[in-house]
Amino acid sequence: MNIAIIGGGLSGLSTSVHIRLLAQKQNKPLPNITLFEASDRLGGVIHTETLTDDHGRTFVIDHGADMFATAPSAAIDLCEQLGVADQLLRPSPLGRGAMIARGNRLIPIPEGFVLMRPTKLGSMLTTPLLSLSAKLRLLQERFIARRAESVTDESVGSFVRRRLGEECLDNIVAPLVAGIYTADVDRLSMAATMKPIWDMETSDGSLAKATLRRIRTGEDSTEQASSGARYEKFRAFPNGMKQWIDTLADFTGRENIRLKTAVQSIVPLPDNRYQLNVKSDIDGQSTQEFDQVVVSTPAHVAATLLQPLSEEAASTLRSIPFASTAIVVMAVRRECISRLPTTFGFVVPPKENRRVLAGSFASTKFPQRAPDDYVIVRAFVGGVMQPEILDSSDNEIIDIVRAELGELIGLDQTQSLQDITAMVKVVRWNDAMPQYEVGHLDKVQRIRTALASLEGLHLNTNALGGVGIAPVIAASKRTAERILK
Numbered sequence: 396m397n398i399a400i401i402g403g404g405l406s407g408l409s410t411s412v413h414i415r416l417l418a419q420k421q422n423k424p425l426p427n428i429t430l431f432e433a434s435d436r437l438g439g440v441i442h443t444e445t446l447t448d449d450h451g452r453t454f455v456i457d458h459g460a461d462m463f464a465t466a467p468s469a470a471i472d473l474c475e476q477l478g479v480a481d482q483l484l485r486p487s488p489l490g491r492g493a494m495i496a497r498g499n500r501l502i503p504i505p506e507g508f509v510l511m512r513p514t515k516l517g518s519m520l521t522t523p524l525l526s527l528s529a530k531l532r533l534l535q536e537r538f539i540a541r542r543a544e545s546v547t548d549e550s551v552g553s554f555v556r557r558r559l560g561e562e563c564l565d566n567i568v569a570p571l572v573a574g575i576y577t578a579d580v581d582r583l584s585m586a587a588t589m590k591p592i593w594d595m596e597t598s599d600g601s602l603a604k605a606t607l608r609r610i611r612t613g614e615d616s617t618e619q620a621s622s623g624a625r626y627e628k629f630r631a632f633p634n635g636m637k638q639w640i641d642t643l644a645d646f647t648g649r650e651n652i653r654l655k656t657a658v659q660s661i662v663p664l665p666d667n668r669y670q671l672n673v674k675s676d677i678d679g680q681s682t683q684e685f686d687q688v689v690v691s692t693p694a695h696v697a698a699t700l701l702q703p704l705s706e707e708a709a710s711t712l713r714s715i716p717f718a719s720t721a722i723v724v725m726a727v728r729r730e731c732i733s734r735l736p737t738t739f740g741f742v743v744p745p746k747e748n749r750r751v752l753a754g755s756f757a758s759t760k761f762p763q764r765a766p767d768d769y770v771i772v773r774a775f776v777g778g779v780m781q782p783e784i785l786d787s788s789d790n791e792i793i794d795i796v797r798a799e800l801g802e803l804i805g806l807d808q809t810q811s812l813q814d815i816t817a818m819v820k821v822v823r824w825n826d827a828m829p830q831y832e833v834g835h836l837d838k839v840q841r842i843r844t845a846l847a848s849l850e851g852l853h854l855n856t857n858a859l860g861g862v863g864i865a866p867v868i869a870a871s872k873r874t875a876e877r878i879l880k
Contacts, residue, residue, distance in 0.1 A: 396426040397684070398878065399671055401658045401700070402691035403432030404439025406855050408643040409473065409868045410689050413875035415646065416476055421879065429683070430647060431673065433657035437644050439693075440827050441864075443635025446726075448817045454726045454771060455635045455764045458822045460864055461757055461773075462486065462631040463639075469869035471630065479642055483630040486739065486760045491626040494741040495524060495570055496749065499802045501734075501741050504567065511555055511568045512592060512602050514615045529562035537603035541596050548833050551589060552581035558602060570742035574753040576862060577718045577778030577828050587831035587860065626739065631761055661688060661700050667850040687851045687878050691871075694829065694858035704852070708845035711838050715858050717826040719785050720752075720777040723796040724820045726769050731815040733805030735770060741803065745780055751799045752778055769817060774800060779830060789821040829858045853877060 398414065400407045411428050418425050436442070442458040465471040474480040494501035505522040507515030513533070520530055536558050542549065551572055555564040569580050576583060585593045595605035609615040632638035644652060655676035662670040669688045673681050690697045694712050702709040729735065740755035752775045758765035765771050774796045777785045784792065793812070800806040807815050839859050846854055855874045861867050 396424075396686045398426045398428045398687045398689065399658075399669070399683070399685040400428060400430040400689045400691060401671075402439075402693075402696075402856075403430055403434075403437040403644075403652065403654070404691065405441055405640070405643075405864065405867050406439075406857065406871055407432075407689065407691035408437065408640065408647060409871035410691060410855055410874050411647040411651075412473065412477070412643050413868075413872045414878060417875050417879050423879065426687075426879075428647065428651050429685075430652045431656045431658050431671075432652065432654050433696075435655055437652070437654070438637060438640040440824055441636045441640055443637035444820075445634065446818055452766050452769070452817060454769070454818060455761075456724055456726075456771065456818075456820065457635050457637075457757065458722070458724075459824065460636055461755075462629045462636075462760070463864035465628045465630060465865075467865050467869055469872060470865040473868055473872075474630075477642060477646060479632075482633060482638075484633055484761055484763070486626045486629055486631070487762060490737050490739055490756075490759050492738040493571075494736055494738050495567065496741055496743040496747055496803055497524070497566075498747075501736055501803060503738065504571075508567065510571055510589070510592070511551075511559065512595075512606060514606050514610065524566045525562055529560055529566075532560035533563055537601045539601060541600050548584055548586040548836065549593075550581050550833050551583045551585055552579075554585045554589075554593070554596075555580070558596070565746050566744055569746075570744040570753070573745065573778065573780070574742040574775075576830070577720050577752060577775070577780075578830055579779045582779075582830070582832045584831045584833045584835045587835040588862075626760075633763060658700065661690075661704060661852070663704065663849070669851065687853070689853045689855055689874060689878075691855045693826070694856055695826065697854060697856055697858070701846075701854070704849055705845045708842045708854070711841045711845070712858060715835070715838060716779075716830040716832065717858075718777070718779045718828040718830055719782060719823070719825045720775055720828060721785055721792055721824070722822045723774045723776070723793055724818075724822060725772045725774075726765060726817040726819075727772055727806065728815050728817075729768050729770050731807040731810070732770060732772075733807075735804055749799055750776055750781060750784055750795050751803070752776060752781070754800070754803070772800065772804075772806075778828075785823070785825075792821055793819060829862065831860070831862075 400411050411430055440459040444456045446454045463470045493504050502524055505518035507518055513519045539558055555568045572580050595602055599605035657674050658671050659674055660672045664670055669685050671683050698709045698712040739760045742753045743749045743751055754774045757771040801808045853874050857867055861870050
């Protein structure tokens, strides 16, 4: 069987790996896989730079995700299958947790509060993030009627207002969700992004009742010791996330990967086979035939490839909005941050009207990332709510971030940036974050239905579902299983 995988990001590479693993498990001949990547590197939005300055100091800088979740288990399971799980780092036990900006202060997220579900009532009743009336409103959640059975989707904003109250949404949930999806909570779909919590209302009637049940069964043991995110359930690679991409590429076989090679069109052939028209920077124009084709490109590229095959799939795919963001990465001398939080990072509520969405301290999570006297700070800007900031130059964005970090964490404003940092970099990700807005699952179903008649053609992209490394890998496994069924 000859299989083409179009796109060398995480989706394409993990699909290739799962096909090989599944063929081995089923004692089938290994398929001939050819992976096409239009750019000069693999990994898509996952990339790592290891920088050494003039003084011999080394910094490991992730451009995108710097760790992955172990729940759902798809990513850690694949690490174990490939024999690299023993190499993984756990986040430092010191500093686990996050903070929320209020004015020029950073306030800890209440212990036990994960995304939108409090698991420790005491910490919610004592947090300065909520007023007395908001705390009383939170206590009423168990008495709020569950949604009508006819409601199949709802925005995150609507759900949290209805169950937890406006203030809990504005002060805690909105910044946490924006930190993950760079999204507008009043457009983001509960059914597509927060389905386990969405289902708790259906099964238990309230989040409070669901939490009590989970505490009794021990399911919330990690959540009760967390704030903001369940850091115990995350892992990273010693040399950054590019090490994971390299692992997947090595298992795929570098000889099967074609960099700087763009697939320009997919042409159906008799017997459910496909011809790819390919243009390579090295070999020029060519055509190749395959039994199975997996499209794992960014959504706008996938829509162009699918247009001649299915107008419905292509147009629906184009209707899924995407957000852009930029990350300002600084390696700052520790002594030049007067109020460095002890936690892994912070998020900023939209109501604060700041231009920084969130910040993280990569070398606090993973001390191996930088020398002890430096801190790697990553500040995020842009997203759905503030796209205009991305029209600014890199230097303008750096100035904006530096000023805000001065107010929030005490970053030195008196010396030149060159004097207080070993490196500063702006990483831009344009149209990289799919927005799963209300009704998203209906769009996904329309796309899948439209492609169902194209036997041997598979679409595997995070535009459909699964923001995050583990969900992407889980989707890739399902694609491999369809191919080798």
